[in-house]
Amino acid sequence: xTQALLGQMMNSPLLISSLLSSAARHHSKLEIVSxxxxxxxxxxxxxxxxxxxxxxxxxxERFHLHxxxxxxxxxxxxxxxxxxxxxxxxxxxxxxxxxxxxxxxxIAYIIQHAEDEIIFFDQSFQALVEVLIPLCPNVKKWICxxxxxxxxxxxxxxxxxxxxxxxESGDYVWPTFDENWASSLCxxxxxxxxxxxxxxxxxxxVLHSYASALPDSLSLSATDVILPVVPxxxxxxxxxxxxxxxxxxxxxLPGAKLDGPSIYELLESEKVTFSAAVPTIWxxxxxxxxxxxxxxxxxxxxxxxGSACPPAMMRTLQEYGVEVIHAWGMTELSPIGTVAKLKASxxxxxxxxQEIILQKQGRVIFGVDMRIVDGNLNxxxxxxxxxxxxxxxxxxxxxxxxxxxxxxxxxxxxxxxxVSNIDADGNMQITDRSKDxxxxxxxWISSIDLENxxxxxxxxxxxxxISVAHPKWDERPLLVIEKKLDLDLSxxxxxxxxxxxxxxxxxxWCIPDDVVFIxxxxxxxxxxxxxxxxxxxxxxxxxxxx
Numbered sequence: 001x002t003q004a005l006l007g008q009m010m011n012s013p014l015l016i017s018s019l020l021s022s023a024a025r026h027h028s029k030l031e032i033v034s035x036x037x038x039x040x041x042x043x044x045x046x047x048x049x050x051x052x053x054x055x056x057x058x059x060x061e062r063f064h065l066h067x068x069x070x071x072x073x074x075x076x077x078x079x080x081x082x083x084x085x086x087x088x089x090x091x092x093x094x095x096x097x098x099x100x101x102x103x104x105x106x107i108a109y110i111i112q113h114a115e116d117e118i119i120f121f122d123q124s125f126q127a128l129v130e131v132l133i134p135l136c137p138n139v140k141k142w143i144c145x146x147x148x149x150x151x152x153x154x155x156x157x158x159x160x161x162x163x164x165x166x167x168e169s170g171d172y173v174w175p176t177f178d179e180n181w182a183s184s185l186c187x188x189x190x191x192x193x194x195x196x197x198x199x200x201x202x203x204x205x206v207l208h209s210y211a212s213a214l215p216d217s218l219s220l221s222a223t224d225v226i227l228p229v230v231p232x233x234x235x236x237x238x239x240x241x242x243x244x245x246x247x248x249x250x251x252x253l254p255g256a257k258l259d260g261p262s263i264y265e266l267l268e269s270e271k272v273t274f275s276a277a278v279p280t281i282w283x284x285x286x287x288x289x290x291x292x293x294x295x296x297x298x299x300x301x302x303x304x305x306g307s308a309c310p311p312a313m314m315r316t317l318q319e320y321g322v323e324v325i326h327a328w329g330m331t332e333l334s335p336i337g338t339v340a341k342l343k344a345s346x347x348x349x350x351x352x353x354q355e356i357i358l359q360k361q362g363r364v365i366f367g368v369d370m371r372i373v374d375g376n377l378n379x380x381x382x383x384x385x386x387x388x389x390x391x392x393x394x395x396x397x398x399x400x401x402x403x404x405x406x407x408x409x410x411x412x413x414x415x416x417x418x419v420s421n422i423d424a425d426g427n428m429q430i431t432d433r434s435k436d437x438x439x440x441x442x443x444w445i446s447s448i449d450l451e452n453x454x455x456x457x458x459x460x461x462x463x464x465x466i467s468v469a470h471p472k473w474d475e476r477p478l479l480v481i482e483k484k485l486d487l488d489l490s491x492x493x494x495x496x497x498x499x500x501x502x503x504x505x506x507x508x509w510c511i512p513d514d515v516v517f518i519x520x521x522x523x524x525x526x527x528x529x530x531x532x533x534x535x536x537x538x539x540x541x542x543x544x545x546x
Contacts, residue, residue, distance in 0.1 A: 013179035014206035017090035019245045021174065024050040027222065027248035033270055034079040035255035035262075037123055037146055042079055046245065049083060054172035055165040056087030063140070065117060067092045068182055072116035072139075074100045074107075074125050077232045077253040080145040080161055084120055085232070085241050089183040089202070090174050096185040097233045100125050101443065102195075103507040108135035110187050110195055113403065120145055120161060123152060124256055130156050179203040185402060186235055188331035189444050197402030198331050200236075204396040207367060208334045209242040211396075216341045217365045218274070218303055218325060222248040225270055225298070229254055229263060229277035230306070234442070235335040238276055238305065238327075249274075260288030271298045278306035278442030279313060283472055286316055296320055303327050305335075306442025307474040308430070311359055328361035328430065332414060334396040337370070338362040338428050345425075360429040361420070368394040370428060372420055377411055384423030387431050390416045438467040438477050445477055445510050447531075450502075457501045459484050459494055462521045464529045465512065468541050476543060479512040480534055482521045491517055513543045 012018075023030055023046045030046040060071070071088045073095065075081040088095040096114050098107060100121075111119070111132065119139055121129050123146045133142060133156050143159045144151055151160055183202045187195040213220040220226065226249050228240040236242070244251045252270045254263065258277075263285050266272060282304065289295070302317065305327040314324045329335035340362030346354055364370055372380045372388035380386040391413035398414065400407045408414060417437070418430045438445040447465035454463035462482040467475040483494065495515040502511045516538065522530040 013176060013202070015090070015174070015176070015179060015202045016086065016183055016205055016242065017174035019206065019209065019242055020046070020050050020053065020086045020090065023245040023248055027245075030245075030248055031250050032079050032082065032253070033251070034077075034253040035257060035266065036078060037076075037255060038150060044079065049079065049086070051170045052165065053083045053087035053090065054174075055168035055170045056083055057091035057174075058168040058170070058172050059165045060088070060091060060093065060118070063118070065093060067177070068094055070094045070096045070114045070116045070185060072096045072098050072111060072114065072119035074098045074119065074121040074129070074233065075145055076122055076124070076256045077228055077237060078122075078145070078255055079253060080120075081122075081232050082241055082251075082253065085184075085236075089205075092175055092177055092181065094182045094185050094199070097236060099187070099189070099231075099233050099443075100128060101507065101509065102189060103510075104128060104131050105135070106189070106195065106507070108132055110197075111136045112138060113194070114185055114187075114197060117141075118143065122146070122256070123150070126152055126154065126158070129158070130154060179206075184236060186331050189446070193446075193449075196404070198334075198398045199402045200334055200396070204334055205236075205239070205242055206246075208239050208336065208396040209246045211365045211367050212239050212243045212336050213247050214365060216363075217336070217339050218243070218276075218327075219301070220244065220247045220249055220274065224249040224274045225252060225272045226250065227252040227254065227263075227266060227270070227272040227275040229258060229275055229281050230442075234306075235329070235331050238303070238329070238335055240276060258284075260284040260286075264288060264294065267299045268297060273298050274301045274303075275299065276303040276305075279304055279309050279474060280307075280441040280472060282313060282317065286313065289320070296322065301325060303339075305329060307439050308361075309359070310474075311355070314355075314359065324358070326358060326360070326362060328428070330416060332398045332408070332416075333368070333392065333394075336365065337368050337392055337394075337397075338364050340427070343425060357425075357427055360427045362428065363426040364392075364428075367396065368392055370422070371413065372422055382422040382424055382426070384421055384427075384429075387419055387421040390418045390420040390428070390430070392416060438465070438475050440470070440475050440477070440509070441473045443509070447477065449506065450477055450479065450510065450512060453502055453505050454479055454481065454498065457498055459487055459489065460498065462529075464521050464531060464534055466531055466535050466538065468513070468538060468543060470513075470543060477510070477512040478538060478541060478543070479515045480521060480538070481515055481517050482519070483517055514541070516541070 034042045118141045145161045148160045179202045189195045226244045228237040301323045303325040326340035329337045370392045380388045450465040451463045464480045468478040470476040
């Protein structure tokens with residue numbers, strides 16, 4: 001057999017540290033702006049970022065961690081968190097971002113499962129950390145991200161980030177290693193049971209950064225000022241901490257203040273052009289600017305994902321001069337899979353038809369492939385009518401979950417759990433979910449987990465949890481109960497008792513908004529609950545206002 005002729009190009013591994021090194025070398029005046037927990041606005045350059053990230057890498061070396069050791073974070077979007085992103089992954093360790101909105105026992109499970117050895121956290125999560133410390137004996141050190149003089153006292157052994165890196169020189173050379181090495185770890189709660197980990201590589205992260213910056217993707221460039229409102233603990237802020245440095249764009253990090261006035265202040269004072277968040281954030285911002293009769297001076301593009309963007313929100317932002325980029329993805333996709341953008345052939349269509357296209361989840365960006373299949377894995381037509389289970393593949397799509405014994409793929413494709421259609425131009429639209437997972441404010445809530453709690457109540461015979469439309473959170477859980485007979489309690493008293501029963505068993509924001517009672521929960525011939533029928537029955541149910 002004739003030997004293959006190899007190309008004669010440099011073999012440079014795609015490493016996350018190269019994004020930072022390139023930005024520091026070729027965009028040395030690039031600014032990183034953060035609203036700090038200390039209350040002020042912090043500014044420095046990407047050169048400062050690299051220097052401090054290297055100091056962190058040196059400090060971590062002193063612990064003699066092995067390559068691939070997991071380092072956890074529970075922090076908002078800020079410059080110290082960004083230093084951890086690069087200092088940890090760049091030194092060959094794995095940056096594990098933890099969602100602090102989860103229930104403490106769920107967080108403890110994640111930390112133990114990931115085998116985190118050190119955890120960095122914002123001081124706003126210190127009360128949570130003090131609960132977690134005895135539950136996570138494998139963690140060697142807990143480090144608070146705040147100025148030493150402002151650290152809260154604690155009976156637990158907690159160190160300070162600034163003190164941790166203070167005595168390092170910053171004279172550090174980023175190591176070179178295989179681009180397929182693990183770089184970061186994110187857990188998804190969009191499954192039943194315990195959360196599952198998606199372990200990204202340096203290669204997948206850099207490729208995702210390239211793809212997300214493309215014109216028909218998020219269209220990022222060095223002329224942009226980027227404000228990632230989506231938290232850095234939520235699928236790595238959709239990759240923006242990486243793609244912003246890749247293109248040399250100024251980065252503005254909002255900290256914990258995500259209300260309308262605080263976001264508007266940063267948009268205007270820092271001349272932000274691009275931002276990203278779930279619809280709930282933009283609902284709050286729109287309400288604020290309308291009430292104050294304000295406008296935007298530079299803000300012109302926003303990517304909205306996590307939940308479908310309501311058409312009314314899209315139109316309102318467009319009226320304020322802001323282009324809405326509708327995107328879809330998952331933790332398992334790093335996360336971006338599709339982006340809604342017009343093609344040249346769409347430009348001659350009327351505004352209504354263009355809006356319909358932009359309201360869909362969009363087309364794949366190069367690197368991702370997708371298809372829809374029926375229950376027998378037969379591929380269905382891309383005609384905009386046929387709908388089936390959505391499957392994807394690509395270099396930043398997971399192959400299996402962290403520590404799983406088997407592949408997550410079916411016939412070489414990753415099953416997303418969404419039911420979709422795809423039109424002839426490649427525009428994908430999600431029509432339903434194959435699993436009854438509720439999406440509230442960009443976060444997943446497992447209906448099965450809530451049902452399992454509900455049936456533990458002594459007065460509940462059977463429970464079904466379905467999603468109901470909500471004007472702010474997109475969806476909220478409604479609990480449908482078949483109660484036991486001969487109960488003395490009134491329906492209102494039982495409802496209050498059932499909702500109280502959830503307290504301490506699930507995260508507060510996962511507790512159902514309402515409970516309704518029916519004589520019999522409808523079942524299929526195989527004994528499964530007919531949730532589709534229940535969703536139809538209660539589609540106009542009005543949730544109580546809080």
